[in-house]
Amino acid sequence: QVQLVESGGGSVQSGGSLRLSCAASGYTYSSNCMAWFRQAPGKEREGVAAFSTGSGRPYYADSVKGGFTISRDNAKNTVYLQMNSLKPEDSAMYYCAVRWYGCGGSWDKFIEYNYWGQGTQVTVSS
Secondary structure, eight states: OOEEEEEOOEEEETTOOEEEEEEEESOOOSSOEEEEEEEOTTSOOEEEEEEETTTTEEEEOTTTTTTEEEEEETTTTEEEEEEOSOOGGGOEEEEEEEESSOOGGGTTOGGGOSEEOOOEEEEEEO
């Protein structure tokens, strides 16, 4: 049974940092795409960043480039999202997701992901 468990969310002031973690279990596919999405109230779910385990290549939304960094610990089967210089518009529920093929050009299409975590809330105050 595939499980994705997020942690690390919280409340910070503008300019602060948080590191989200997503621990994955229940599967052994070596080539997959693990991604972070976020959804704020009244808005669509949007892709934030993704990591292709086959190529080792990261992908980022334009809105977070330079501020967020995605990484993966293969030994722990965990993906991280380091978020620096946070802004109030980064406030959202953040979700981890995985699909059984590489990220490619569609990494930000939430409909293509097979499994999702329960989400972790990030709130940035001004």
